[in-house]
Amino acid sequence: MKYICLGYMNEEVWETLSESERRTFMDECFSYDDELRQNGHYAGGEGLQEARNAATLRWRSGKVSVTDGPFAESKEQIGGIMILEATDLNHAIRLLSKHPSLRLGLGGNTWEIRPAFDLTGFIEDSRRRRE
Amino acid sequence: MPNPPENIPQLVGEIYRTSSRSVFATLIRLLKDFDVAEDAVHDAFKAALEQWGEKGIPSNPVAWLVSAGRFKAIDRIRRESKFDSLEQHQIGQTGAELPDASGLIDKAIEDDMLRLIFTCCHPALSLDARTAMTMREVCDLTTEAIASAFLVTPSTMAQRIVRAKAKIREANIPFEVPMEHELPDRLGSVLQVIYLVFNEGYYASSGESVTRVDLSSEAIRLGRLLHVLLPDPEVTGLLGLMLLHESRRPARTSSKGNIILLEDQDRLLWDRGMIEEGLTLVEQAFSSKPPGPYTLQAAIAALHAEAARPEATDWAQITWLYSRLLTINPSPIIELNRAIAIAMHKGPESGLQQIDAILERGDLADYHLAHSARAELCQKLGRTNQARTSWERALALTQQDPERRFIERKLSELRP
Numbered sequence: 001m002k003y004i005c006l007g008y009m010n011e012e013v014w015e016t017l018s019e020s021e022r023r024t025f026m027d028e029c030f031s032y033d034d035e036l037r038q039n040g041h042y043a044g045g046e047g048l049q050e051a052r053n054a055a056t057l058r059w060r061s062g063k064v065s066v067t068d069g070p071f072a073e074s075k076e077q078i079g080g081i082m083i084l085e086a087t088d089l090n091h092a093i094r095l096l097s098k099h100p101s102l103r104l105g106l107g108g109n110t111w112e113i114r115p116a117f118d119l120t121g122f123i124e125d126s127r128r129r130r131e
Numbered sequence: 132m133p134n135p136p137e138n139i140p141q142l143v144g145e146i147y148r149t150s151s152r153s154v155f156a157t158l159i160r161l162l163k164d165f166d167v168a169e170d171a172v173h174d175a176f177k178a179a180l181e182q183w184g185e186k187g188i189p190s191n192p193v194a195w196l197v198s199a200g201r202f203k204a205i206d207r208i209r210r211e212s213k214f215d216s217l218e219q220h221q222i223g224q225t226g227a228e229l230p231d232a233s234g235l236i237d238k239a240i241e242d243d244m245l246r247l248i249f250t251c252c253h254p255a256l257s258l259d260a261r262t263a264m265t266m267r268e269v270c271d272l273t274t275e276a277i278a279s280a281f282l283v284t285p286s287t288m289a290q291r292i293v294r295a296k297a298k299i300r301e302a303n304i305p306f307e308v309p310m311e312h313e314l315p316d317r318l319g320s321v322l323q324v325i326y327l328v329f330n331e332g333y334y335a336s337s338g339e340s341v342t343r344v345d346l347s348s349e350a351i352r353l354g355r356l357l358h359v360l361l362p363d364p365e366v367t368g369l370l371g372l373m374l375l376h377e378s379r380r381p382a383r384t385s386s387k388g389n390i391i392l393l394e395d396q397d398r399l400l401w402d403r404g405m406i407e408e409g410l411t412l413v414e415q416a417f418s419s420k421p422p423g424p425y426t427l428q429a430a431i432a433a434l435h436a437e438a439a440r441p442e443a444t445d446w447a448q449i450t451w452l453y454s455r456l457l458t459i460n461p462s463p464i465i466e467l468n469r470a471i472a473i474a475m476h477k478g479p480e481s482g483l484q485q486i487d488a489i490l491e492r493g494d495l496a497d498y499h500l501a502h503s504a505r506a507e508l509c510q511k512l513g514r515t516n517q518a519r520t521s522w523e524r525a526l527a528l529t530q531q532d533p534e535r536r537f538i539e540r541k542l543s544e545l546r547p
Binding site: 089090098115 | 174210286292293
């Protein structure tokens with residue numbers, strides 16, 4: 001089963017780290033990612049650029065409106081996503097609780113684990129309706 | 132006979148199904164940590180898939196998997212200790228060796244399975260936590276499946292499991308089979324979990340359907356496993372009790388999902404195979420020392436199973452068994468059941484007196500089955516108004532859809 005992990009990063013904590021601390025942090029993270037990959041638990045992932053580089057689409061007065069942002073008040077922004085392949089929620093929790101990124105600046109990072117929603121049934125129903 | 136390499140995944144899958152819990156249990160003993168052992172099981176089976184095709188299938192696959200899992204775990208701990216020196220101490224503690232002779236290995240592995248069961252059911256854990264741990268670690272169900280069976284969210288169930296494991300670790304709950312003198316208490320804690328799982332599947336405390344098959348069969352599977360590992364009379368009694376109840380499942384509900392009471396069930400639908408097995412177990416359990424509470428309940432179920440027609444039921448014997456059960460295990464619910472047996476044996480009037488006495492004490496005032504039982508007896512005595520009041524009280528208290536429908540049907544039959 002797939003679990004989508006949303007990594008929230010506190011940029012202020014990242015700013016306080018020295019260059020060598022950042023390098024060590026990244027080495028640890030990527031080395032653990034490699035381990036997840038080797039064991040078949042890593043089903044994908046991406047780092048995200050800052051929210052100020054984002055575009056937001058909405059439906060407004062009958063047409064698509066595009067704005068930049070969002071510019072959330074919170075210092076915590078989603079900094080990356082990872083898709084884990086795990087047998088159940090506790091397995092996913094265990095795999096992620098060893099991820100070195102959690103220990104960024106002693107707690108500058110949080111992960112939210114969301115079980116993937118299986119859309120197969122909906123897609124098949126919909127396909128039948130459209131046929 | 133050497134297996135062709137294409138059969139390896141199938142063989143490994145088969146061994147996973149039959150033995151992954153044993154490998155897991157032994158690895159917990161060797162590695163002293165549930166989580167480390169869980170990773171090690173994964174690593175060991177992965178190594179088997181990769182290596183058996185080339186190097187051949189080991190003569191004792193389970194011992195091979197344990198040993199592979201242990202080495203992989205030590206490797207992993209060494210790698211991780213770069214980041215986390217706290218876990219280093221574990222390397223030094225993984226020195227316990229498996230004996231070579233395969234008979235000894237089997238015995239050691241059986242003991243580990245028992246250790247796993249007793250640790251998951253340790254009385255220092257709440258009943259909810261014990262049940263969750265047993266379902267996940269012993270039965271190998273996923274968090275999501277357990278959550279859905281017990282009607283809680285996966286995140287609630289996941290937290291329960293995380294906290295239980297943290298407690299086992301922090302409170303240093305030992306991975307041991309209890310000593311002889313502790314055994315009755317500790318075994319009680321295990322049997323309680325198994326019977327709770329069974330009942331949750333058999334009576335499903337709320338929701339649409341009366342029964343949830345999976346939990347009951349999981350409980351019976353656990354009961355069988357424990358019966359092999361530790362043939363204590365109460366284990367035998369509980370297994371017999373569950374089988375005798377389970378044998379009636381096909382007759383308990385109509386095709387529309389409505390409840391059919393014991394006296395109205397088509398006894399030809401009862402599963403004879405389960406009854407035979409249950410009766411043998413009850414006999415075995417009853418023959419040694421004074422019978423415990425599960426054995427007594429199993430004996431009551433056996434008397435029902437042996438009656439070809441409801442009128443043939445030996446209610447005198449059942450009343451006597453309930454009285455014995457009450458002396459070991461005083462409980463208003465057992466008292467209620469005894470009252471019903473008395474009603475069947477000596478007539479509704481005597482039973483009703485008993486039920487009214489229990490209700491007057493206030494013990495079962497909010498228990499819907501007490502009011503249902505009272506209603507039935509009043510109805511038999513032709514006291515329609517009293518019957519209606521009791522059915523209405525039961526209806527207000529029940530939380531289960533089929534039971535609600537059952538009571539509504541009873542109420543509609545009361546109309547003059």
